[in-house]
Amino acid sequence: MLLQQLASRIQENFATGFVKAVEWRGDLAVTVMRDRLHEVAQFLHDDPAMDFDYIVHVSSVDWPDDEERFEVVYEFYSIKKRQRIRLKTRVPESDCIVDSLTDLWKGADFMEREVYDMMGIRFRHHPDLRRILLPDDYTEGYPLRKDFPLRGKGWRDTFEFLDETAR
Amino acid sequence: MALEDQRTTVYKIDPAHPESETLPTLRTEELLLNMGPQHPATHGVLKVILELEGERLVKSTPVLGYLHRGVEKLAEDGTYHQFIPHTDRLDYVCAMYNNFAYCRAVEKLMNITVPDRAEYLRTIVAEVQRIIGHQFWLGTQALDIGAMGVFFYCFRDREILMDWFDELCGARLTTSWYRIGGVERDFTPSLLEKLKLFLDYFPPKIEEYTVFLEKNRIWVGRTKGVAIISAEDAVSFGLSGPPLRGSGVDYDLRKAQPYSAYPKCEFSVPLGKNGDTYDRYWIRVQELYESVKIIRQCLEQMQDGPIMADVPSVTLPPKQRVFTNLESMIQQFKLFSQGFDAPPGEIYCGTEAHKGELGFYIVSTGGGKPYRLKIRAPSFIHMGAFDHMSRGYMISDAVTIFGTYDIVMGECDR
Numbered sequence: 188m189l190l191q192q193l194a195s196r197i198q199e200n201f202a203t204g205f206v207k208a209v210e211w212r213g214d215l216a217v218t219v220m221r222d223r224l225h226e227v228a229q230f231l232h233d234d235p236a237m238d239f240d241y242i243v244h245v246s247s248v249d250w251p252d253d254e255e256r257f258e259v260v261y262e263f264y265s266i267k268k269r270q271r272i273r274l275k276t277r278v279p280e281s282d283c284i285v286d287s288l289t290d291l292w293k294g295a296d297f298m299e300r301e302v303y304d305m306m307g308i309r310f311r312h313h314p315d316l317r318r319i320l321l322p323d324d325y326t327e328g329y330p331l332r333k334d335f336p337l338r339g340k341g342w343r344d345t346f347e348f349l350d351e352t353a354r
Numbered sequence: 355m356a357l358e359d360q361r362t363t364v365y366k367i368d369p370a371h372p373e374s375e376t377l378p379t380l381r382t383e384e385l386l387l388n389m390g391p392q393h394p395a396t397h398g399v400l401k402v403i404l405e406l407e408g409e410r411l412v413k414s415t416p417v418l419g420y421l422h423r424g425v426e427k428l429a430e431d432g433t434y435h436q437f438i439p440h441t442d443r444l445d446y447v448c449a450m451y452n453n454f455a456y457c458r459a460v461e462k463l464m465n466i467t468v469p470d471r472a473e474y475l476r477t478i479v480a481e482v483q484r485i486i487g488h489q490f491w492l493g494t495q496a497l498d499i500g501a502m503g504v505f506f507y508c509f510r511d512r513e514i515l516m517d518w519f520d521e522l523c524g525a526r527l528t529t530s531w532y533r534i535g536g537v538e539r540d541f542t543p544s545l546l547e548k549l550k551l552f553l554d555y556f557p558p559k560i561e562e563y564t565v566f567l568e569k570n571r572i573w574v575g576r577t578k579g580v581a582i583i584s585a586e587d588a589v590s591f592g593l594s595g596p597p598l599r600g601s602g603v604d605y606d607l608r609k610a611q612p613y614s615a616y617p618k619c620e621f622s623v624p625l626g627k628n629g630d631t632y633d634r635y636w637i638r639v640q641e642l643y644e645s646v647k648i649i650r651q652c653l654e655q656m657q658d659g660p661i662m663a664d665v666p667s668v669t670l671p672p673k674q675r676v677f678t679n680l681e682s683m684i685q686q687f688k689l690f691s692q693g694f695d696a697p698p699g700e701i702y703c704g705t706e707a708h709k710g711e712l713g714f715y716i717v718s719t720g721g722g723k724p725y726r727l728k729i730r731a732p733s734f735i736h737m738g739a740f741d742h743m744s745r746g747y748m749i750s751d752a753v754t755i756f757g758t759y760d761i762v763m764g765e766c767d768r
Binding site: 211213240242246260266269294296297305318319320322330331335337 | 424427587605702726737
């Protein structure tokens with residue numbers, strides 16, 4: 188199936204939730220509304236013409252200037268059809284929660300936990316939503332957000348300087 | 355306390371089965387055991403909380419992140435070229451393939467075509483890295499299970515290739531030989547000679563490793579039928595590389611989405627049947643033979659030509675010219691200090707490293723630095739299946755299961 192056909196099939200089936208489909212450098216990225224994400228994912232997973240049985244990665248992007256700040260990115264692959272698709276959805280900061288896809292792909296468990304850990308996006312119905320790479324009691328926020336400082340928090344500059352030069 | 359009293363505290367009568375009153379049942383309770391973070395067989399700093407019933411694993415909870423260095427955040431701070439050395443440190447026993455995967459992703463973003471000779475050089479070195487990776491895996495996996503001899507044989511031959519890397523790029527582990535648009539330098543005649551000698555030397559040595567293991571009752575007993583995962587589950591968990599192919603799923607990116615010089619080479623993708631540790635071992639050994647085959651074909655087909663794409667706005671000038679030519683020096687300086695202007699957009703590019711699918715998802719908003727860079731690390735995703743694969747096996751099999759993923763924590767925790 189051509190990527191355009193793939194995009195238009197999703198659009199036909201989910202006329203209300205479909206936002207846009209972008210094809211760039213041979214990658215197809217389909218953006219859907221947050222409340223239809225699980226349905227679209229289920230369609231991609233179950234429909235025999237789609238058959239996206241393999242989950243590649245779950246990721247997230249922070250766009251602080253946008254109204255819906257976070258973008259959750261899923262990437263699927265069909266081993267039989269040798270096709271790839273990227274499914275995206277936007278989440279506002281005030282209510283950053285999306286439906287978990289762990290019931291469709293078991294591998295989504297760890298991948299979604301990483302997104303929660305790094306970006307602070309929660310996943311509804313996730314079986315074990317805890318931090319994964321950072322310690323459980325980490326309270327300094329979510330490191331991959333753009334407002335998390337890239338080069339330290341300035342603590343280094345506040346250290347007292349011990350003068351050990353000879354007097 | 356009298357002996358009789360002690361016995362009453364250990365044994366108790368099961369009230370649900372009064373007929374067992376004459377036969378006292380053993381008091382049982384689940385035991386929690388921390389494996390790691392300091393354990394020689396966890397291949398880095400990994401902790402797993404094992405829930406045990408006797409010696410059987412009931413549930414295991416991996417605790418990751420001891421080696422988390424925030425590589426994805428670091429990527430946002432440097433130019434595309436500057437990130438190449440960081441990729442070495444992800445999976446430090448397979449640095450060349452990490453460089454390769456990253457450079458391919460950036461080339462896809464920048465839409466650069468790499469010249470033919472560079473593609474062959476890349477494929478040869480990538481396959482040499484695959485041999486090194488599998489030798490390292492075989493040695494340590496056998497060591498973990500208790501067959502120490504294989505370790506010495508594997509590392510003896512690995513050392514030849516490590517020295518070869520040293521001669522190629524000046525480093526054994528942190529290589530950084532790949533560049534965006536090509537490679538850093540060409541093979542010298544001495545390197546070619548040494549590689550050809552190795553290709554003749556190596557295949558009989560593989561038999562030397564396997565004869566140690568395949569006729570070893572302990573090895574066979576501890577790998578056959580251990581950590582079985584069905585094809586369906588392996589796909590659902592997103593496993594890749596030998597753990598996926600061990601279950602008989604034909605998914606190898608070198609065939610599924612051919613890249614570099616792989617489409618021009620003939621090789622087969624070995625597939626397992628039972629999805630157990632032994633099949634995954636068998637696949638890796640077969641891949642050693644296939645890698646030798648690929649390298650031979652590449653050496654035959656390779657023609658002279660440029661080793662770097664001619665896109666001055668992106669690719670680095672040859673080092674020789676940087677030292678002698680002012681424009682080239684300015685170009686090099688600008689590329690490293692400001693980077694090149696990437697078009698806005700996003701790409702994902704996966705590469706079949708020897709552990710599995712190593713992918714880079716890059717979001718660019720223009721400018722010299724990536725806006726967001728996500729690494730799809732196979733070790734991390736394989737750890738997601740650890741609980742599923744370890745349930746019901748013995749506590750000593752936990753070590754086998756770490757090993758069977760070929761896990762490296764530097765890549766897992768990033």
